Amino acid sequence: MFFIVPFLITAASAAPIYAKVICKTTTYLDIVVFFVTNYITHAATVPSTAGTKWYSTATWTIVCIFLPFAGLGKSLGLFFRYVQCRQNDMEKALARGALILVKRSKDWKPNEISAEQVYVRVRQNDRFLTEKEFGSIKVSTTVRITIEDDDRINARVDPAQVRIHGGMAKLPAGYELDFADFWDRWHLNLDNGSQLSSSQSWVKMVTSIAQLLYTSLTIYETAGPQLDVYGYAAYGLTVFPYLLQSLVNLAAVGIAGDYSCAYLINTAILTEANGRALAQCDNAFTGMVGRPGKPEGATVIPNSFGVEMKLEPEDEVNTQGGPETRIRAVDIGTAAESPISLTQPARDDSVLSPISEKHVAPPKRALTMPRPQRRKTRDDYTKTRVLLITRATNNTNDTKSTNNDEYETTEMRLNLVEGRQPADIELILPAATNHWVAKIASNSSWWDACLAYCGLVAAVIIVLFLPYLVIYLLTGFHKRSSTPAERAWLMAWSSANDLAFLIFAPQFLTPYGFADLANLVWLIPAVVTLIVPAMGGFVMVARMQAASKTCSLDSD
Numbered sequence: 001m002f003f004i005v006p007f008l009i010t011a012a013s014a015a016p017i018y019a020k021v022i023c024k025t026t027t028y029l030d031i032v033v034f035f036v037t038n039y040i041t042h043a044a045t046v047p048s049t050a051g052t053k054w055y056s057t058a059t060w061t062i063v064c065i066f067l068p069f070a071g072l073g074k075s076l077g078l079f080f081r082y083v084q085c086r087q088n089d090m091e092k093a094l095a096r097g098a099l100i101l102v103k104r105s106k107d108w109k110p111n112e113i114s115a116e117q118v119y120v121r122v123r124q125n126d127r128f129l130t131e132k133e134f135g136s137i138k139v140s141t142t143v144r145i146t147i148e149d150d151d152r153i154n155a156r157v158d159p160a161q162v163r164i165h166g167g168m169a170k171l172p173a174g175y176e177l178d179f180a181d182f183w184d185r186w187h188l189n190l191d192n193g194s195q196l197s198s199s200q201s202w203v204k205m206v207t208s209i210a211q212l213l214y215t216s217l218t219i220y221e222t223a224g225p226q227l228d229v230y231g232y233a234a235y236g237l238t239v240f241p242y243l244l245q246s247l248v249n250l251a252a253v254g255i256a257g258d259y260s261c262a263y264l265i266n267t268a269i270l271t272e273a274n275g276r277a278l279a280q281c282d283n284a285f286t287g288m289v290g291r292p293g294k295p296e297g298a299t300v301i302p303n304s305f306g307v308e309m310k311l312e313p314e315d316e317v318n319t320q321g322g323p324e325t326r327i328r329a330v331d332i333g334t335a336a337e338s339p340i341s342l343t344q345p346a347r348d349d350s351v352l353s354p355i356s357e358k359h360v361a362p363p364k365r366a367l368t369m370p371r372p373q374r375r376k377t378r379d380d381y382t383k384t385r386v387l388l389i390t391r392a393t394n395n396t397n398d399t400k401s402t403n404n405d406e407y408e409t410t411e412m413r414l415n416l417v418e419g420r421q422p423a424d425i426e427l428i429l430p431a432a433t434n435h436w437v438a439k440i441a442s443n444s445s446w447w448d449a450c451l452a453y454c455g456l457v458a459a460v461i462i463v464l465f466l467p468y469l470v471i472y473l474l475t476g477f478h479k480r481s482s483t484p485a486e487r488a489w490l491m492a493w494s495s496a497n498d499l500a501f502l503i504f505a506p507q508f509l510t511p512y513g514f515a516d517l518a519n520l521v522w523l524i525p526a527v528v529t530l531i532v533p534a535m536g537g538f539v540m541v542a543r544m545q546a547a548s549k550t551c552s553l554d555s556d
Contacts, residue, residue: 023549031545035538037214039065042242045208045249046071047078050098051163051262063527066534068245069463069501070527075245075252076459081182082256083452089198090190090265090290098196098259099180100157100164101188102270102285103431104147108174110311113279116272119435121148121304121428128303134425143424149431155179163261166287172276178432180265187433188265194289198257208250215243223474226548231480232471233487235541240467241497268292268434292434304436464498486540493537496530503530 043064048057064071081095093099110116122129157177159168171177180188222236264270266288274285430436471477479487503526 025549026545031542034545037211038218038239039242041207041211042068042246045204045211045246045253047074047249047252047256048258050096050259053161053163056161066531067497067500068241069497070504072245072248072463072501073504075248076456078252078256080452080456084448085182085185088191089196090194091185093196093259093263094180094182094185094190096256096259097179098262099265100177100262101180101184101265101267101432102273103149103176103178104269104429105174105176106147108147108429110309111276112311114275115308115310117306117308118429119304119306121436123426123428124424130303131305144426146426146428147431148428155181165261165263168285170277172273175273184432187435188267189291196263196289198259201253201258204253205250208246211246212243212250215239215246219243227475229480230482230486230544231478232475233479233482233490234475235544237471237474238490238493238537238541240470244463244466263289266290266292269432272434301436463501467494486544489533489536489540492533496533500530
């Protein structure tokens with residue numbers, strides 16, 4: 001598609017015009033019509049981010065009016081993701097940037113009301129411990145809880161700025177909203193029958209077609225007196241980037257469609273946050289899509305394992321290192337997202353005595369179900385918070401057995417440290433899921449991936465060089481009678497367009513990196529700097545058009 005355009009334009013420029021041409025003085029109305037049809041209309045065809053409010057869309061529109069290639073990465077990214085992720089409605093929504101998930105934030109803490117099942121990784125001195133090594137630890141002094149987030153781009157979601165299907169509950173402390181990244185498909189369960197509503201934006205498609213026709217006509221008319229007077233500074237050539245952008249937008253909107261709202265995907269982390277929201281805020285999430293679970297074909301990394309964790313207020317127990325923190329972890333195998341089936345040993349105060357050089361093993365006793373706990377009061381939370389973890393391993397893999405000889409129990413007594421302070425043990429939890437996935441079989445073929453990556457690289461090269469190739473084919477870069485100011489401003493505008501394309505390159509991987517207005521803060525200096533040459537180019541175009549005459553073919 002991209003390769004055909006220069007030859008069509010070259011052929012059009014070489015074709016003789018035998019019809020009679022009538023020229024008249026250009027009016028202000030002619031200039032306004034030229035700007036609206038060639039520059040402004042194009043911005044209405046840019047694919048919008050799913051669920052964003054009008055002011056976010058308006059921000060993108062204004063930027064794309066001056067720098068059309070700023071939004072080109074957005075459309076190219078749709079093709080890049082769609083080729084690899086289109087097997088069902090959930091995958092298509094992920095490719096379009098219409099899925100939102102709840103994540104653990106960096107300040108996440110274990111629950112104080114009820115025990116939660118989580119997956120952890122353990123490392124010591126930058127070497128990951130195996131599950132067996134972790135279980136053999138008798139006494140340790142400190143522990144640090146780390147939330148690991150492999151998010152590749154800042155895609156935080158402000159519920160006030162994004163329309164979310166089904167509404168949004170108040171997030172409890174320790175959680176945040178993120179747009180689901182394209183790479184999240186490796187550990188999300190997207191293979192289900194959920195049907196999501198999307199639509200083909202016929203208004204944008206019709207607008208793209210109309211804009212394509214008008215800009216093509218503008219370039220055709222440029223091949224006459226403009227090139228003889230202004231050379232490569234002819235103002236009609238400035239519409240080619242807008243023509244190219246409208247062409248890509250037409251294909252992107254037609255294939256990927258539009259989503260009027262974003263969808264909250266159901267994950268184990270959302271279930272975890274939902275339990276806290278009900279307990280703390282008396283509200284819950286609604287309208288979720290999908291179901292929690294590991295995707296089919298996922299492999300959990302060997303040095304991760306499930307535990308049950310709870311943060312409990314308790315009477316002050318002082319040690320030399322300060323208030324004592326204990327952790328209780330119950331082995332739940334690979335079923336961290338299912339109800340726990342392994343019963344817990346009863347607590348024994350002798351095990352919870354202050355730290356000594358010798359580990360005090362718990363007495364053997366039959367496993368019993370824990371007693372229901374009363375609801376915590378405000379006074380409870382003024383006491384020392386104790387994190388309890390007990391590892392209990394079932395050697396027979398018979399979760400229904402109550403024979404205590406079949407279990408080995410290990411208690412660790414740990415002080416919780418904050419930040420990056422030294423710690424003997426670091427418990428690492430994933431931010432977006434409740435499992436650690438090493439690899440997963442992709443639904444897309446190697447041909448799809450090759451087509452996506454090779455096509456993306458080729459598209460980037462074509463977009464950066466095609467406008468200059470068209471100028472060379474039509475003008476040979478001859479300056480003719482154009483002034484240095486005209487040439488400088490129009491070439492600076494073209495270069496700023498290319499830089500905007502590269503600066504907004506993260507849009508290749510995610511369609512929502514700038515959906516939140518707060519994320520635009522770091523881009524404001526760059527965008528303002530690049531818009532200055534564009535505004536100068538607009539002024540030059542208006543001046544050149546006003547000094548020229550408007551010509552058209554005689555209908556007779």
